Amino acid sequence: MIIRQLEYFCAVCHHGSFTQAAEEQFVSQSAISQQVKALEAELGVELLERKGRSFTITPAGQTLYRKGSDILSQLDDLRFEVESIANGYATSLTVGYLNRYDGWEVQAAVAAFAARHPHIEINVCGGSHDELYNMVMSGEADLVFNDQRRELSEDFVNLHLMTGYGYVEISEVDPLSKLDAVSVKDLKGKCAILIAAPEMAEVERAYYRDHLNFDCEFRFVGSREEGRMLVAGNHGFMPIEARQKTGASGTIVKRIPLVDAKGCQTSQSYYAFWLKNRTSPLVEEFANILAGLFSKES
Secondary structure, three states: OOHHHHHHHHHHHHHOOHHHHHHHHOOOHHHHHHHHHHHHHHHOOOOEEEEOOEEEEOHHHHHHHHHHHHHHHHHHHHHHHHHHHHHOOOOEEEEEEEOOEOOOHHHHHHHHHHHHOOOOEEEEEEEOHHHHHHHHHHOOOOEEEEEOOOOOOOOEEEEEEEEEEEEEEEEOOOHHHHOOOEEOOOOOOOEEEEEOOHHHHHHHHHHHHHHOOOOOEEEEEOOHHHHHHHHHOOOOEEEEEEOOOOOOEOOOEEEEEEEOOOOOEOEEEEEEEEEHHHOOHHHHHHHHHHHHHHOOOO
């Protein structure tokens, strides 16, 4: 059995037609038919039961079609990887995203990119602001979706994606949940639930305490889901940012706008960041997909 015969046979089964298979493979219909017959002769089994101009796939043919399609897909992957290595092309992409952002866009961008590039391995990892910064600086991530806490650097491509509006999620049991908005002053003495790995806890604590002026206790969790469970149990509040600028919402866990001393809702800029000296067509394409999704109404 040669690979070309298997490709022709699988194309016939996929389309249910010798004519369409021939068009896809850029050969004549007779060539397709001859190669399928040669494959049957070599294997000594009937793969297609022919009935005039139509056919049905035999049980043996169904098995060959199913497993043969998997083999051809693996061969395509192998061919792509070998050619990419030989030509210096990337075969994977790693994207980091801010673990406290509550939105669908990064997930949708990953799905769209994977559909366009089935041969490219795409890896996704969440982290706090500084974790993502360290990842992109060390090369562990090719691109990160992150908030802006530093001055924009000329070493990076800084693609603005959105403005995130500040909220706190708080239990309906807490009296503050009855307010239309809360300030940092209102939250004094309570427990702020932050998402951060243990080694980044002090960095996050310092940012919220010294830069955002949160005068409260801090508790660290590994995910939004874990944080929300604590909020639901009235163990504290969780600050988050989202694209939508709305009023208070939710029931068991209330989402309330976080406002500054002037009563304006707090906000933060979000970017796609990547190092200029590590830019690539794949990074730029993913960034463009992400930007397109953020340009849509949420």
